[in-house]
Amino acid sequence: MKLMHTKLPEFIKKMKEAAIKGKVPKDIEIKGLENLTSAKMQSLRTGRIEHAVSEIAARDNVEKLEINVIPRVPETMHTVIVKGLDKEGKCLSAILEVVNILHPTEEAYLLDCDDVDDRRPKIGLH
Amino acid sequence: MSILKYKLIPQSKDEKIGITVPLNIAFVNLADIESCNISAREAVKHIAASIDGPVGINVIDMDCVTTTSDGIMTEGTVVLMAAGDRGKINPDFGILEMEEIPYSEELIREEPHLKQWEMYPGKRLFRGPNPKNKLIPVHNVVITGRAGNNNSATEMMNIVTMEEILLPILGQLEIMRDGKLVVGNTGEVISVGIGMTIAEKFGRIFPTRQYKAGDTAHGCGEYAKTLKRNIPIIAADKAIIARQTIKALQFGMIPGKDIGCSPLVLSIAKAMGFKIDLDNITDRAYAELASVGITKEWLREERIPLTAEEVIAQADTLVPGINNPRKLKASEITLLKEIEI
Numbered sequence: 001m002k003l004m005h006t007k008l009p010e011f012i013k014k015m016k017e018a019a020i021k022g023k024v025p026k027d028i029e030i031k032g033l034e035n036l037t038s039a040k041m042q043s044l045r046t047g048r049i050e051h052a053v054s055e056i057a058a059r060d061n062v063e064k065l066e067i068n069v070i071p072r073v074p075e076t077m078h079t080v081i082v083k084g085l086d087k088e089g090k091c092l093s094a095i096l097e098v099v100n101i102l103h104p105t106e107e108a109y110l111l112d113c114d115d116v117d118d119r120r121p122k123i124g125l126h
Numbered sequence: 127m128s129i130l131k132y133k134l135i136p137q138s139k140d141e142k143i144g145i146t147v148p149l150n151i152a153f154v155n156l157a158d159i160e161s162c163n164i165s166a167r168e169a170v171k172h173i174a175a176s177i178d179g180p181v182g183i184n185v186i187d188m189d190c191v192t193t194t195s196d197g198i199m200t201e202g203t204v205v206l207m208a209a210g211d212r213g214k215i216n217p218d219f220g221i222l223e224m225e226e227i228p229y230s231e232e233l234i235r236e237e238p239h240l241k242q243w244e245m246y247p248g249k250r251l252f253r254g255p256n257p258k259n260k261l262i263p264v265h266n267v268v269i270t271g272r273a274g275n276n277n278s279a280t281e282m283m284n285i286v287t288m289e290e291i292l293l294p295i296l297g298q299l300e301i302m303r304d305g306k307l308v309v310g311n312t313g314e315v316i317s318v319g320i321g322m323t324i325a326e327k328f329g330r331i332f333p334t335r336q337y338k339a340g341d342t343a344h345g346c347g348e349y350a351k352t353l354k355r356n357i358p359i360i361a362a363d364k365a366i367i368a369r370q371t372i373k374a375l376q377f378g379m380i381p382g383k384d385i386g387c388s389p390l391v392l393s394i395a396k397a398m399g400f401k402i403d404l405d406n407i408t409d410r411a412y413a414e415l416a417s418v419g420i421t422k423e424w425l426r427e428e429r430i431p432l433t434a435e436e437v438i439a440q441a442d443t444l445v446p447g448i449n450n451p452r453k454l455k456a457s458e459i460t461l462l463k464e465i466e467i
Contacts, residue, residue, distance in 0.1 A: 074219055074269045075262045100264045104285045105219060107211045107271030123218060123261060 005040035008033065014046065018053035019065050026057045032069030044126055048119070072123065074103040128162040128467045130154070132173055133301060133460040135360070137180065137284075143309050143459055144452055145358035148289030149273050149282055150181035153301055153460075155188060156205060162467045166206045167221055174210025176465045180273035182282040183208040184293075186302055191249040194295055195280075195331070197324035197339065197385035198374045199242035202299040203252045207279035211271025218261055220270040224278060225256040225328045236335065238384045239324055242377055253326060254278040257333045266331065278330035292316075292354065295330075296362035296370060301456045306363035309459070313449040314351035316359065318342075318414045319388030321350055340382040340406040342414050350414040359448060360459070364441035368394055372434045375400045382407045389420050389446050396424075397444055399431030418446075 006014070012030055019028035033039075049067075056065055080097040110116055132154040139146050152173050159169040170183045185206040192203035208221045215221060227233065229251070234240050243251065254266045255278065262269075267276040274283040280298075283290040292312055300307055321344030325335035337343040344350040361367070371394045379385045381395045383403035392415070395402050404425060407415075412422055437444055442451075 073261060073263070075265055075267065077263060102265065102267060102269065102274055102276070102283075102285055104272050105216050105269050107214055107216060108286055111212055111271070 004043055006043050006046045008036055008039045008041060011041040011046055014050050015053050015067060018050040019057045021054050022058045026062065026065055028053065028057075028065040028067065030067045030069070032067075042126070052119070068109050070106065070109065071103050072120070074105050076101050076103065129464050130162050130164075130169060130172060130467050131158050132183075132463050132465075134177075134463050135301075135459055136461065140459075143454060144450060145291070145309055145311070145360075146289055147358070148284040148287060148291055150177050150179055151282060151291070151293070152177070152181055152183040152463075153298060154183065154185050155302060156185055157188070159185065164467060166223075170206065170208035170210070170221060171215055172465055172467060174208065174215045174270075175213045176463070177210065178212055180212075180271060180284055181210045182273055182275035182279070183210065184275070184279045184298060186298065187250075187252070188299075188302060189249070191243070191246045191251050192253055192295060192330075193239065193242075193251075193324075193326065194370075195320060195323055195386065196371070196388050196391050197239035197326075197379070198370055198391075199239070199246065200296060200299065200370055201246060201249065202295075202302060204279040204295070204298070205252055207268055207275045209268040209270040209273040209275045211273050214270060216268075216270040220268050222255050222260055222266070222268050224252040224254060225259070227251045227253065227328060233327075237324070237326060239339070239374075239379060241384070242374055242379065245373070245377060254328050254330045254333065256328055266333070280330060290357050292357055292359040292361075294359070294361050296367055297360050300362045300366060301360075301460060304456050306366065307360055307454050307456050307459070308363055308448055308451045309358070309360050309454060310451040311449040312354045312357045312359045313447055314355050315389045315418045315447040317352065317354040318344070318350050318418050319386075319390055319447065320354060321345075321414065322386040322388040322391075322411060324384075324386050339385060340387055340403065340411060341408045342411040344414060345410050347410070347413045348417040351417050355449075361448060363453060364445040365438050368438050368441040368445055369434075372398065372437060376434070387411055387415070389415060389418055392420055392425060393444060393446055394437060396429070397432050397437050398434065399429070 019026045082095040083091045084093045135151040137150045166185045187205045188202045190203045206223045266278045272286040321342040325338045381391045381402045
């Protein structure tokens with residue numbers, strides 16, 4: 001089981017390495033993970049994303065790369081923890097609430113691109 | 127080859143109507159789709175393909191019935207909603223059908239506002255979707271790219287610019303009939319009123335009977351009036367809203383018990399002297415109503431009742447809601463479009 005998930009910093013490092021692996025190293029910008037501090041990334045897809053990065057990076061007319069990580073299902077459900085802290089930062093009381101967030105889907109990130117190879121499995125599959 | 131007709135409100139920052147329309151909005155009559163011998167799903171794909179930008183698309187069956195968020199029954203309903211962007215519709219999240227609600231005596235017992243169905247014999251009822259048919263867990267929404275079409279096609283948004291517009295069902299039906307509209311900003315009164323829902327299975331906003339008449343879904347006191355305050359709205363002319371509400375009141379619907387206790391419903395019921403179930407309205411609903419000037423004391427004051435004709439004639443002042451209103455004909459804000467199928 002230890003290989004089932006990849007640490008977040010390792011995931012980011014892997015993508016950067018995949019972008020510079022080819023004959024011409026390419027810059028890569030990773031967007032959408034900025035708010036995460038502690039997360040485990042699905043290993044099965046991590047390898048495939050590394051492969052996709054190296055494949056795009058190998059194309060001669062590609063100058064630089066960008067990764068956008070967005071919610072696959074464009075509504076995410078979040079618990080909101082409202083905390084009251086004392087002078088020392090100890091939580092004295094808290095209220096749990098919920099907020100559901102709507103997001104744009106992938107089309108919003110690909111408005112200028114017609115060459116899209118959708119390699120995602122159906123929703124619910126790995 | 128056949129021609130599919132639809133109506134379009136183009137995305138704009140239109141000074142003429144004084145509101146921002148954050149995405150293209152298309153309305154298509156199911157009867158026009160059927161005359162082209164295609165399905166509603168095929169039709170919305172054709173419409174999306176004809177628009178080079180974000181679009182919400184509503185398929186409307188004028189021969190069925192639905193209920194407003196106040197629980198007022200009306201003829202004409204959305205049967206399918208879609209969202210498109212730059213010609214595409216997302217295959218997983220871009221199209222959703224509304225669920226037909228079959229008549230049963232048990233249903234009428236659970237949802238007494240549906241007694242109004244007697245006024246529309248033989249008409250099929252649609253409100254929101256069946257949750258089993260959608261992949262998005264909570265909202266009754268379809269999304270493609272920047273375009274979001276939410277609350278079963280009564281609230282559309284551009285999720286990138288984050289601008290939104292409210293499209294109450296009676297206004298949509300006026301658009302289909304080339305009738306009369308009022309456009310402006312939603313304001314505090316309607317912001318409160320939207321929360322005063324009724325219990326419905328497969329409702330436009332809620333899939334279960336989570337909030338009953340007399341209560342508020344918002345439940346946030348004076349904050350409720352701010353939630354939708356500044357959002358543009360395209361609504362039916364207030365005389366149309368008053369006429370439809372009076373029809374339900376005259377049929378015997380009691381605000382706060384059978385139908386919702388929004389400021390709009392309460393104001394009309396109060397003006398005409400109809401019974402309001404004041405004891406069934408919850409404290410938290412009263413708190414939100416009081417924040418826009420509808421107090422228990424005001425509701426209890428004795429007044430000389432107005433007739434239906436008087437209320438309809440004075441609807442622009444008697445029916446509260448909508449800031450900076452402009453009265454327009456639907457044809458002034460819609461374009462009639464035709465596409466070859």
